[in-house]
Amino acid sequence: MQPTSRKRAINENDRYNQDENSSFLYSTRPIIPVFCLVVAFFIGYKGYLETRINTPFDKVKIVQKTGLGVPDRYWGSYRPNLYFGMKTRDPYSLVTGIMWYYPSKIHNMGDIRHWCEQSDYLRGYTWTEHDGRNYGVQRINDNEVKITTSFVKKLRGSFGGDWTARVSFAADNETKIGETVSVLFYTAIENQTIGHIKPRKFEIHGVTGTTEGLGDFSIMIKNISTHVIHESYLFTKCAGLNVIKETVLSSLRLIHTDRERLFTLFNEISDVKKGSNLIVTQLTFRIPFDVDIIFESGSAFRPDTLTGKIYTTELEKHSKLFNDRFENTFKLSSKGFIGDEIDFAKAAFSNLIGGI
Numbered sequence: 001m002q003p004t005s006r007k008r009a010i011n012e013n014d015r016y017n018q019d020e021n022s023s024f025l026y027s028t029r030p031i032i033p034v035f036c037l038v039v040a041f042f043i044g045y046k047g048y049l050e051t052r053i054n055t056p057f058d059k060v061k062i063v064q065k066t067g068l069g070v071p072d073r074y075w076g077s078y079r080p081n082l083y084f085g086m087k088t089r090d091p092y093s094l095v096t097g098i099m100w101y102y103p104s105k106i107h108n109m110g111d112i113r114h115w116c117e118q119s120d121y122l123r124g125y126t127w128t129e130h131d132g133r134n135y136g137v138q139r140i141n142d143n144e145v146k147i148t149t150s151f152v153k154k155l156r157g158s159f160g161g162d163w164t165a166r167v168s169f170a171a172d173n174e175t176k177i178g179e180t181v182s183v184l185f186y187t188a189i190e191n192q193t194i195g196h197i198k199p200r201k202f203e204i205h206g207v208t209g210t211t212e213g214l215g216d217f218s219i220m221i222k223n224i225s226t227h228v229i230h231e232s233y234l235f236t237k238c239a240g241l242n243v244i245k246e247t248v249l250s251s252l253r254l255i256h257t258d259r260e261r262l263f264t265l266f267n268e269i270s271d272v273k274k275g276s277n278l279i280v281t282q283l284t285f286r287i288p289f290d291v292d293i294i295f296e297s298g299s300a301f302r303p304d305t306l307t308g309k310i311y312t313t314e315l316e317k318h319s320k321l322f323n324d325r326f327e328n329t330f331k332l333s334s335k336g337f338i339g340d341e342i343d344f345a346k347a348a349f350s351n352l353i354g355g356i
Contacts, residue, residue, distance in 0.1 A: 066089060067088075067089050067090060067213075068158075068159065068160065068213075071155060071160050071161070072133050072134070072153070072155050072160075072161075073089065073132070073133060074088050074089055074090075074159070074160030075087075075088055075153055075160045075161070075163050075295075076088075076089070076132070076356070077130070077136055077151065077354055078356060079095065079097060080116075080354070080355040080356065081115060081116060082097050082114065082115060082116065083098070083113060083114065083115075083116060083125060083140060083149070084097065084098050084138060084149040084165070084167070085097030085098070086151065086163065086165060086295070088160060088213055088214070090213035090214075092189070092190050092192045092193040092194070092213070093193075093213060094187065094188075094189055094193070094195075094197070094209070094211055094213075094214060094217075095187070095188050095189070095241060096165075096185070096186065096187050096188075096219070096293070096295070097114070097185075097186055097244070098114075098149070098167060098183060098184065098185055098186075099112050099113060099114040099183070099184040099186070099245065099248065100112070100113050100147075100181055100182065100183045100184065101113065101181070101182055102179065102180065102181055102182075103180055103181075103182055103260065103261060103262050103263055103284070104179075104180065104260065104261070106263065109245065109246065109249045112245060112248070112249060113142070114244070114245045115245070120142075121143075122140065122141060122142050122143070123141035123142075123143060124139075124140075124141045125138065125139070125140040125141065126138065126139060126347050126350075126351055127347065127350035127351045127353070127354035127355075128343070128346060128347050128350060129319055129322050129323075129346060129350050130349075130350035130351075130353045130354040131318065131321075131322050131325075131353070132353040132356075133153075134152065134153055134318050135150070135151060135152045135153065135314075135315060135318040135319070135322075136150065136151055136350070136353075136354055137149075137150040137315075137319070137350075138150065138354070141172075143172075144171065144172040144173055144175070144176050145169060145170070145171065145172065145176055145179070145181070145287065146169075146170045146171070146172050147167070147168065147169055147170075148166075148167075148168040148170075149165065149166070149167050149168075150165065150166050150315060151163055151164065151165040151166070152164055152306060152311060152314045152315050152318060154302075154306055154314070156297065156299075156300035156301070156302060157297040157298075157299030157300030157301075158215065158297075158299040158300075159213070159214045159215050159217075159297050159299055160214075160297070161297060161300060162294075162295060162296050162297055162300060162302065162306055163295050163306070164292055164293065164294045164295070164306040164307055164311050165292070165293045166290060166291070166292050166293075166311060166315075167183065167290070167291050167293070168288070168289070168290045168291075169181060169183075169285070169287050169288055169289055169290075170287065170288045171287050171288060176287055177287060177288070178286045178287065179286065179287050180229065180260060180262070180284060180285070180286055180287075181284070181285060181286075181287060182230075182262070182263065182282055182283070182284045183282070183283055183284075183285070183291065184248060184280050184281070184282045185221055185280070185281050185282075185283075185291075185293055186244060186248070186278060186279065186280040186281075187207045187209075187219055187278075187279045188238060188241060188244060188277055188278045188279070189209075189211065189277045190240070190241060190277070191240075191275075191277070193211055193212075193277075194211060194212040195209060195210050195211030195212055195214075196209055196210065196211075197209035197277065197279055198235070198279075199233060199235050199279050200218070202220045202221070203220070203221075203222060203223075204220075204221045204222070204223065204228070204231060204281060204283065205221070205231070205233040205281045206218065206219050206220040206221055206281070207219040207279050210298075214297065215297065215298055215299050216297075216298025216299070217295065217296065217297055217298055218295075218296050218298070219293065219294065219295050219296075220293075220294045220296070221281055221283070221291060221292070221293055221294075222291065222292045222294060222307050222308075223283070223289070223290075223291055224290050224291065224292055224307070224308055225288070225289045225290040225291075226285055226286065226288070226289040226290075227285075227286075228283050228284065228285060229262070229284040229285060229286065230255075230257075230262050230264065230282075230283075230284040231281070231282065231283055231284075232264040232265040232281075232282050233265055233279065233280060233281045233282065234248065234251050234265040234266075234267050234278070234279070234280040234282075235267065235276050235278070235279050236251065236267050236276050236278055237274075237275050237276045237277060237278070238277055238278040244278065247278060248265075248280055251265050251266050251267050251280075252264070252265065252266070253265075253266040262284055263282075264282070265280060265282050292307045292308070292311060294306060294307050323346075326345075326346060326349070330345070332345060
């Protein structure tokens with residue numbers, strides 16, 4: 001074969017192979033995106049099934065009962081982001097809490113104590129005793145004012161029973177004796193809570209109401225030590241538990257007395273809004289003073305009310321049981337630890353429980 005003819009045959013063969021390759025690539029081009037879509041769909045469908053198919057865990061559950069299944073733990077200090085408050089283990093529980101401020105020093109919202117905030121510049125706050133079931137004692141050092149919050153529960157009726165909380169203010173030095181302080185006690189429910197609350201006049205304005213998780217109940221506030229300088233209350237609608245402090249602050253109005261300036265809650269009962277879910281009672285005292293907040297379940301019969309000397313006796317009884325059990329369990333005294341060290345250990349343990 002001549003060289004020229006040979007080259008022509010090779011070129012035609014190469015052209016044929018190129019056409020064949022191009023034809024193959026063209027024919028497989030639509031298959032590639034279809035294949036990618038199938039793979040993506042398969043992966044997505046597997047992910048979907050993982051969210052819909054639950055494989056039961058066949059081991060014994062750590063938590064066997066919740067809510068009212070454990071009645072002596074139904075109520076508790078389950079509001080660790082506050083200086084003090086009480087609620088139940090129900091998802092949409094009735095909640096209670098306290099705030100306080102010094103009328104002579106209030107200038108803005110930051111001057112009202114409510115959330116545990118560094119900007120309050122407190123010297124310290126800690127649970128010193130807490131057994132997780134029956135009682136707790138907390139010390140708050142608001143600079144030269146010593147505040148003690150404590151609670152005792154009494155298992156009665158069908159909804160976790162009764163409880164009483166005591167709030168005590170005392171002066172750390174003589175300059176604080178007689179200083180004016182306003183304490184706000186509030187009760188609130190969320191929009192999702194099935195039930196209602198309304199104010200009721202006892203000795204001091206309190207609360208009555210009913211919810212799905214508590215049945216009928218009442219909350220009374222009892223002054224057990226000194227004269228109330230001023231009392232006011234608020235019944236209004238609050239957008240959420242996270243803005244209770246802001247709602248209260250917007251309702252405070254300045255008043256003047258012969259001796260000093262005070263603040264009062266402005267929104268009275270005649271101004272109640274539809275769907276109101278927040279009740280606040282403000283009491284203004286001079287240090288020192290003690291106040292009892294008494295929650296009573298409508299499902300319980302009680303021979304007495306958990307307040308005054310009865311409360312003090314119950315608190316001392318639970319405190320002794322806690323201290324005896326703590327020593328019997330950890331045996332710190334027999335290991336050579338002394339008073340302050342043992343108190344520190346009790347506070348660490350109590351904060352672990354009280355912070356739940």
